[in-house]
Amino acid sequence: MRLTDQSIASVQSLAELRAAIRSGAFNDHTAGLAPGKLQCNIAILPAAYALDFLRFCLRNPKPCPIVGVGETGDPSLPTLGPDIDIRHDLPRYRLYRDGKFSDEVTDIAAHWRDDMMTVALGCSFTFERALMAAGIPMRHVEQNRTVPMYRTTLPLEGGGVFGGTMVVSMRPLRGGDVPRAVEICARYPLAHGAPVHVGDPAAIGIAALDRPDWGDAVTILPDEVPVFWACGVTSQNTLLSAGIPLVITHAPGHMLISDIDEDAALPIWKP
Template structure:
């Protein structure tokens, strides 16, 4: 049985995860699980987990670490009472030797005793607050996946992990950009304030109509593109690392946790300022 996006909008997070676990919903999670933290995902062997944790610590804007599993244990007990990372994400990307091999809806048959799972906060978390403030979000209103781009912003490498920062883009009415910045700043687990707004070529993006992931959004007159650091950044780093086997979420298809959207992160995950802001 397939469940539609519209029918899940008012569901509890437990009901959402159960529908995902049963394979009844396998699409994007933007606009779902209001009030709760959504998370990106990276799973890899323990032999590379410490380097990846260093990568997250050095790049807190795109990689706000919100949960780490015990080695070999797929239950993310720090993020909820019953979260099985093998089944509770709508779809997963499987990387072999740094190359995307396939996309699946559960990873039970791929789980290994040496796997460590990382959950990284997602900008979907603060979107409800933007909407409550009257700031329109085209991708949610049209049941699309937010556009994501490989930027020209370098991350700080750690071990084999390196690469450009991925950013998610939302078109904002010009007179609402400052408000969007102030709202998102309150969500450090969800990438916090934007890294850039305005001319996309300033951060190495040449064509807003050709996102690397997600759906292209229309560019309306009087609107400004606003870019947030994105949790797909680890997928670029995983490509660079070339690990024999690594698993991530499919971009836009997140883990919905039981953690409040206002949860705080450790002090070392300080919220760096967006470009142009005075420190």
């Protein structure tokens, strides 16, 4: 269900929002909720594969920016919030067995195992809010659609059983807005950072913008160019390609809302 406008207004704190998610009172997407708080992509996998996966993410920080790592068998993520329990605190989860989709659920307590480990990755919601605050519109938000995502030919650095090519998300921007968008997004390296490509989709192996591999196609106006960002779906695609016996992820758009301010995604150094 989606909380009504009235019930959203009645949620006075992040703790109350997390309680609504944990109880099952809220199981819809998290876009627009808890503004200013870092939202996270989630991957939960057996610890036997975790070192290789972390190595893969560190070698590919644009699509897979690590923002938190749990202990083996421990569902908490204390660096992202003192009361987080990853078994209950996402609105929806997806389960994959041997690289194939198995189920979508609102709680994973029944599927949690003592050998499971959680990895949290940065999310594009952070830079999207920064762009909209700067007056740069997001077409998929205007059209109430899921951002379009595409497989590409951009190679990734492998790590153990993990590898492949990058998945990107696309947002059409006016040509004059592109330099400002690059500048803004570069400030958020833990939320995919600056775009990886601007312009011709064929140059990165995308045949047709109106046929995304995930999400929904959006309108591109005559004065706009397609701009592509590294996408967190890269990690899910890579996990599935590895054929691991059990992987649990967030359902697209149904993120973990952390206690961390989005500005914590800013680097502590100046480029």
